[in-house]
Amino acid sequence: DAMVIQNPRYQVTQFGKPVTLSCSQTLNHNVMYWYQQKSSQAPKLLFHYYDKDFNNEADTPDNFQSRRPNTSFCFLDIRSPGLGDAAMYLCATSRDGTRQETQYFGPGTRLLVL
Amino acid sequence: RKEVEQDPGPFNVPEGATVAFNCTYSNSASQSFFWYRQDCRKEPKLLMSVYSSGNEDGRFTAQLNRASQYISLLIRDSKLSDSATYLCVVNPAGGTSYGKLTFGQGTILTVHP
Numbered sequence: 001d002a003m004v005i006q007n008p009r010y011q012v013t014q015f016g017k018p019v020t021l022s023c024s025q026t027l028n029h030n031v032m033y034w035y036q037q038k039s040s041q042a043p044k045l046l047f048h049y050y051d052k053d054f055n056n057e058a059d060t061p062d063n064f065q066s067r068r069p070n071t072s073f074c075f076l077d078i079r080s081p082g083l084g085d086a087a088m089y090l091c092a093t094s095r096d097g098t099r100q101e102t103q104y105f106g107p108g109t110r111l112l113v114l
Numbered sequence: 115r116k117e118v119e120q121d122p123g124p125f126n127v128p129e130g131a132t133v134a135f136n137c138t139y140s141n142s143a144s145q146s147f148f149w150y151r152q153d154c155r156k157e158p159k160l161l162m163s164v165y166s167s168g169n170e171d172g173r174f175t176a177q178l179n180r181a182s183q184y185i186s187l188l189i190r191d192s193k194l195s196d197s198a199t200y201l202c203v204v205n206p207a208g209g210t211s212y213g214k215l216t217f218g219q220g221t222i223l224t225v226h227p
Contacts, residue, residue, distance in 0.1 A: 040122075040219070041219060042118075042201065042217035042218055042219045042220060043158065043201075043217050044217075045214060045215070048214070088155075090157055090158070102160045102163075103160075103215060105157035105158050105159065106157060107156065107157050108156075108157050110155075
């Protein structure tokens, strides 16, 4: 029973070539999050949606954009990937984003930039 | 100072050992606390929430000390399958934070036969 699905699991792109990562959820949760996790580092929140309300973290580079066309899907667009953007990108959901709620993570997309 | 700090380890312990991880957080108004587990190249998964009174789930015990801004995780009778990275996670204070989580860098545990 897949709950948070991320495609593809591995993505290779070229320096400067736009890339889109996708996330879908079958939980009907209101909140969806995108995290970036580099090797041996903690996941870092990039942005999140509460329903259609987009919330960008202050230190998220402009190179990163997101779209949420409906409740189930959320996309991460990297307009001009640099070598430093190679990382695992994790999508997560929570029902309403209240403080005690569990966040459910997808398996992640590992991005390699050549 | 990092918002959430953990000893990165690694901790190498034999099966059956008891091991404890510590975590400190900087925002005294933080409201919610969690331990997540992350296996190599996998996503984080919730291990347990941490409540003020402390809580236990089988071999795992979590403690919170708000005065010292300190969280701990104790694992008793370690199993090989406990080998993973343990992430201390804090939800900052109130308002419309929509469940924003701040992760520590994780503590690596390796349990050997």
